[in-house]
Amino acid sequence: MAVGKKDISCPPYAEGTPISDADLKEKKVTYVEDHPDIRYAWTAGQAISKFLNELKKGKLIAVKCNKCHRIMFPPRMFCELCYKPIDEWVYVKDTGTVQTFSISYIDPDAKPLPEPIIVAVIAIDGASPNMGIMHILGEVKPEDVYIGMKVKAVWKPEEEREGSVTDIKYWKPMEG
Template sequence: MAVGKKDIECPPYAEGTPLSDEDIKSGKVTYVEDHPDIRYSWTAGQAISRFLNGLKEGKILGVKCNKCGRIMVPPRMFCELCFKPIDDWVELKDTGTVQTFSISYIDPDARPLPEPIIVAVIAIDGASPNMGIMHILDEVKPEDVYIGMKVKAVWKSEEEREGAITDIKYWKPLEG
């Protein structure tokens, strides 16, 4: 029932035939199940390899295009706006600003999460506007997050880091 439309009921013809788990298990519905085993190992390539190696060292690396002047993260070997190779690599700070966020309550199978996950896009300090990393926030209550909040990366320990985006465990408020 739609919010704010409490006096409206579904017309009878739209009800359909409800199906239960039991109907499916007892074979009342004809179906074939398959669970394909398909695996990939994507070559990270020049730009992302260097980025991942940087994460392993606890650094966020970006690239610079001297034509448009943008500092881009995650890095790439070419500037997609100027269509030319990038000019320089730069180390960026591991701090940034929450550009947008969502407090997410259910998992991909639509089951409730034990604790909500705060997903955010973080504009990295030192990179050009709208250049950032999508990651998660923690050590903050959902009701305290706001757009424009300054945050800092919380890294795994040096021994735990493996050259993956998850080498950053999460981001937390810079103050407090």
């Protein structure tokens, strides 16, 4: 068998002795048990961090590219069309339009739901076309949802917000 630039030989199968529970209990096998306190950290990056911080305040923020004039939501640090770094932060409305939706009768673990949930892609008012967010619709029956429906965010109470997209409980139909 060649490993790197060296030829080595080894048997295709090496016999061994399995370890039994009795071997462990009788301390015939040396082993170490450890429970390390492992901690990790990650960052969402500059754009999404600001986006999440503004969600906690009950606001939706986007970025503007002054070269192609797009307002991008959710925000990112550069325009993927013209590759220009973003120019400014702008607030957008917490209203939008349903672009597409799905009615789900099962939860993420494929268990039946007592009531279906409606997941929609929502184009945010004030952002460029086709810029939006996927979220849950509420206060609407599945048979009443349609593409083009105007919706508004329903926010968690301020004291319950934690800087997450779930700070918006759901989106509900706007009257009129």
